Amino acid sequence: MNSFNTGIDHETLVCARCGYCQAVCPVYAALGWESTGPRGRIAIARQAARGAPLSLDHERRVYQCTLCGHCREVCPTRIDTCDLWLDLRGHLAAKGSIARWQLRVVRDNLLAQRNITGDVPENRLLWQQNLETEIPGLNLQPNTRVVYFVGCVAGLYPQTQGIPQALSQILAQAQISFTTLGSAEECCGFPLLGMGLEDIAADLARRKVARVKEIGASVLVAACPSCYHTWRDVYPHLLGEPHGLQIKHASEFLADLLTEQRLNPQPQETRVTYHDPCDLGRNSGIYDPPRQVLNAIPGLELVEMAEHREHALCCGGGGNMEVVDPDLVAAIARRRLAQALETGASFLVTPCQQCKRTLANAARAERTRLKVFDLNEFVWRTL
Amino acid sequence: MQLIEETRMSQIAPPRFPKLAASLGERYTESDFERAFYRRDLASVPRVLEAMLARTTPHAVARPQNAEEVAALVQYAHAHHIPITPRAAATTVYWNSVPTRGGIVVDLNALRGVVSIDEEHLTATVQSATRWSELETALNRRGYATLSYPSSAPSATIGGWVNMEGHGIGSLKYGALTQQLQRLEIVLPNGEIFQATPESNPLLSWFVRAEGTLGIVTEIELAIRAKPEAIGNHWLAFSDVTALQRALVALATATPTPYSIHFSDAAHLRLLRDAGFETCQVFRNLTGLEPDTPQFQVLVTFDGSAQQVAAGAQTLKEVVARCAGETLDASLANLEWMERFASLRLKRAGPTLLGAEAWLPLNKLADYAADLARLTGAQRVPIATYGAVVTPTMTTVMSVFPSDESRTINYILDLSLTKKIYDVAFRHGGRPYGIGFWNAPYLHRAFASRELAERIARKRQLDPLNIMNPDKAYKPAFLLSPIFFDLGMDTLALARRAWSANR
Numbered sequence A: 001m002n003s004f005n006t007g008i009d010h011e012t013l014v015c016a017r018c019g020y021c022q023a024v025c026p027v028y029a030a031l032g033w034e035s036t037g038p039r040g041r042i043a044i045a046r047q048a049a050r051g052a053p054l055s056l057d058h059e060r061r062v063y064q065c066t067l068c069g070h071c072r073e074v075c076p077t078r079i080d081t082c083d084l085w086l087d088l089r090g091h092l093a094a095k096g097s098i099a100r101w102q103l104r105v106v107r108d109n110l111l112a113q114r115n116i117t118g119d120v121p122e123n124r125l126l127w128q129q130n131l132e133t134e135i136p137g138l139n140l141q142p143n144t145r146v147v148y149f150v151g152c153v154a155g156l157y158p159q160t161q162g163i164p165q166a167l168s169q170i171l172a173q174a175q176i177s178f179t180t181l182g183s184a185e186e187c188c189g190f191p192l193l194g195m196g197l198e199d200i201a202a203d204l205a206r207r208k209v210a211r212v213k214e215i216g217a218s219v220l221v222a223a224c225p226s227c228y229h230t231w232r233d234v235y236p237h238l239l240g241e242p243h244g245l246q247i248k249h250a251s252e253f254l255a256d257l258l259t260e261q262r263l264n265p266q267p268q269e270t271r272v273t274y275h276d277p278c279d280l281g282r283n284s285g286i287y288d289p290p291r292q293v294l295n296a297i298p299g300l301e302l303v304e305m306a307e308h309r310e311h312a313l314c315c316g317g318g319g320n321m322e323v324v325d326p327d328l329v330a331a332i333a334r335r336r337l338a339q340a341l342e343t344g345a346s347f348l349v350t351p352c353q354q355c356k357r358t359l360a361n362a363a364r365a366e367r368t369r370l371k372v373f374d375l376n377e378f379v380w381r382t383l
Numbered sequence B: 001m002q003l004i005e006e007t008r009m010s011q012i013a014p015p016r017f018p019k020l021a022a023s024l025g026e027r028y029t030e031s032d033f034e035r036a037f038y039r040r041d042l043a044s045v046p047r048v049l050e051a052m053l054a055r056t057t058p059h060a061v062a063r064p065q066n067a068e069e070v071a072a073l074v075q076y077a078h079a080h081h082i083p084i085t086p087r088a089a090a091t092t093v094y095w096n097s098v099p100t101r102g103g104i105v106v107d108l109n110a111l112r113g114v115v116s117i118d119e120e121h122l123t124a125t126v127q128s129a130t131r132w133s134e135l136e137t138a139l140n141r142r143g144y145a146t147l148s149y150p151s152s153a154p155s156a157t158i159g160g161w162v163n164m165e166g167h168g169i170g171s172l173k174y175g176a177l178t179q180q181l182q183r184l185e186i187v188l189p190n191g192e193i194f195q196a197t198p199e200s201n202p203l204l205s206w207f208v209r210a211e212g213t214l215g216i217v218t219e220i221e222l223a224i225r226a227k228p229e230a231i232g233n234h235w236l237a238f239s240d241v242t243a244l245q246r247a248l249v250a251l252a253t254a255t256p257t258p259y260s261i262h263f264s265d266a267a268h269l270r271l272l273r274d275a276g277f278e279t280c281q282v283f284r285n286l287t288g289l290e291p292d293t294p295q296f297q298v299l300v301t302f303d304g305s306a307q308q309v310a311a312g313a314q315t316l317k318e319v320v321a322r323c324a325g326e327t328l329d330a331s332l333a334n335l336e337w338m339e340r341f342a343s344l345r346l347k348r349a350g351p352t353l354l355g356a357e358a359w360l361p362l363n364k365l366a367d368y369a370a371d372l373a374r375l376t377g378a379q380r381v382p383i384a385t386y387g388a389v390v391t392p393t394m395t396t397v398m399s400v401f402p403s404d405e406s407r408t409i410n411y412i413l414d415l416s417l418t419k420k421i422y423d424v425a426f427r428h429g430g431r432p433y434g435i436g437f438w439n440a441p442y443l444h445r446a447f448a449s450r451e452l453a454e455r456i457a458r459k460r461q462l463d464p465l466n467i468m469n470p471d472k473a474y475k476p477a478f479l480l481s482p483i484f485f486d487l488g489m490d491t492l493a494l495a496r497r498a499w500s501a502n503r
């Protein structure tokens, strides 16, 4: 479905105020005030377009959005709402808004260390310390066709470091020659885009594309849906030209490996439900490959949640919202978790480190027995 | 909320309605910031007009989550004579859910969810702000379906449609919503929780089409059906409006009865193209659409058993042959069916759309269209028309044209054409589809005198203090009294005509 963004001024006039977006918005479902849904945010954007001053209350509502894309899917006037939200954040950034919010810390980390946590670059190698098998050429190996782009969250958060460990061991087992950018990896820029700081993100994009090309790679694999979406869909726009790299999400890569029978998962007599990450599903259109991966595991029963694929509920983890309003993230995650529990599954699997974090936190807070896994981790357990 | 520089987000002032603030807690606000979001519906009204006519910003907004909370709130409002505006998805255009005297907006959206499905008696019980799309999805999962729904189903609520006209997709086959209602739980203007049924006193029918003026519906029990086994969509074209009307009349009374009939004219397609949808299937397949070709498209949908759907296709074939129609590609028909909730696509041709929706005898459609064509010519405005046949003899007809609310003077001139379109409908036995605030000047044309008198009597009986959604549905605001309204709008229309002739 084609969507339009002709600029804040025009799109906010085009909005019909029909509220289709409101009906699907996870933030509105959690908070309930008209101001908290996309229709309310359009009203705020209209004010911005008219040059009216925006208060902190307005700013807060702009940042209380996971950029999940659900509103864009249902909009009958075909407003590319997510793109509009980014423009609106750009408008706020230009007015110095970031400094008023915790977002400032993330921005400063990105400027100082080129990652979201502010860790020193060497910490990007920590996940490699306890791999079950040694993988040669894991860092910046020249003349390697495939680069695995690890991403800040998976690389730097202890809770998710199992993901790069799992994926790199899967690739090694499938005898894929690959490398990573090691400690030279930098954030893909997605959090900066989410703050409306497109210029800085463009700079990061240029540096990274050059680095991958230095290695001589032609394929880039990302396990993080946001990195994947940014590399695949946003970089050509930021760079003003195609980068010439083939971008694959890990789930696509694994699906290919399974089709080619380069992996041999062992039977798992268990019931699994699958959560579509917004940046992989709605925002990138990838729905089938992760399901193919799960269905390739003998004995596994895949049960869908009430809302899935294009209609999947958001986990709450996107759009930088965790730094702005963690309680809201938790409330949104609880709602998704409830749908997962309704399926009676033992495992909730998702191909995203951020969805895994938010849903696993919700599962812990709700004291459920549901085990939350990233897809790569889950597959690695079966090999 | 992690704000680096802690700032006071809103002034701490004692609440205007302290009891409500205490009882509803976080689901109640008097904040300037939040209240400002409740002063609009779909209508784009120039600020000057808005300021002249009403106080659209409420003093407070409350989000009760059950009938008891609604009842307590209404009792309080009743005791203190505070105006109340019930608001659900706010997908209406006549300020139906916009306050006119401030007061309290009761945002009903926390009353959301399917309560139960009775498979034996084929009924569903829902909270009133459940979306039609939510109910349909929940029913489909269990093998059931709604009988009908509005073409705003993705957001419109069941309580909202009960309070409005209740005709839409499926009405032709299954009748108006009112015929499907078994029970309404409603909080009356004095705060009493009342169960309205077809036998109760007052009757359930009193609360249908009441536009939120007789109480707040909190729960609804309505008829459902087994999910149809099959669906068949057909897209037809007619080269003139007489043929179109003949075909619609024949189809509306055909056996089997179509589930839905939706029609639109060539101007509608042209507006879609102007809106930037020229790459869509519709245009690729309808080549040869000349600017002045009076051409009409009809989407006819049959559903039910596979046999019924096949029988529908046969009936349709005969009608098309008899009325010199043409059958278009079946895949287009399916595509159009999938777009049945997206009529607002047209808005991209605006950015504002103005127009009027009327309830019109089906056998007057051709006269209406011819008359409207004269208006189009005189005012030099591209008016697009579409509609749905909703009973064997009646259709809704929506005629819209692009405008731009950001050009205030032109926009105010354009507003006058909405009256001109209604005038066309009145000349052919039509009436406005929905009243609210803005259509109140047409009340005497919308209802027969006896019917209007009866409605006013019900209002006096149930809401003598006139706290429940005042200024809607019974009497126009002073400045909208027919005498001022007609004169003002007609003068503006004349000015617009002169202006457009000189351009």
Ligand SMILES: Cc1cc2nc3c(=O)[nH]c(=O)nc-3n(C[C@H](O)[C@H](O)[C@H](O)COP(=O)(O)OP(=O)(O)OC[C@H]3O[C@@H](n4cnc5c(N)ncnc54)[C@H](O)[C@@H]3O)c2cc1C
Residues within 6 Å of the ligand: A018, B042, B085, B086, B087, B088, B089, B090, B091, B092, B096, B097, B108, B128, B129, B149, B150, B151, B152, B155, B156, B157, B158, B159, B160, B161, B162, B163, B164, B165, B166, B167, B168, B169, B210, B211, B212, B213, B215, B216, B217, B218, B341, B343, B344, B469
């Ligand atoms: C694209 C589009 C398509 C549409 N298609 C149709 C159609 O096919 N048929 C049709 O009839 N209309 C249609 N409409 C108009 C509108 O969507 C419907 O009338 C809808 O049912 C209104 O529901 P709502 O939840 O938006 O109510 P609101 O707009 O919030 O309220 C409507 C009125 O009902 C009152 N109200 C709402 N809920 C309650 C309640 N629980 N108790 C008491 N009063 C209440 C309000 O005070 C107000 O007066 C369409 C609108 C759009 C934008």
Ligand code: SF4
Residues within 6 Å of the ligand: A014, A015, A016, A017, A018, A019, A020, A021, A022, A038, A039, A042, A071, A074, A075, A076, A077, A078, A079, A081
């Ligand atoms: S769905 Fe689109 S047109 Fe409708 S209110 Fe939301 S943004 Fe506006």
Ligand code: SF4
Residues within 6 Å of the ligand: A021, A024, A025, A026, A027, A028, A037, A038, A041, A064, A065, A066, A067, A068, A069, A070, A071, A072, A081, A082, A314
């Ligand atoms: S992107 Fe998601 S969270 Fe943001 S407004 Fe749209 S639906 Fe709501």
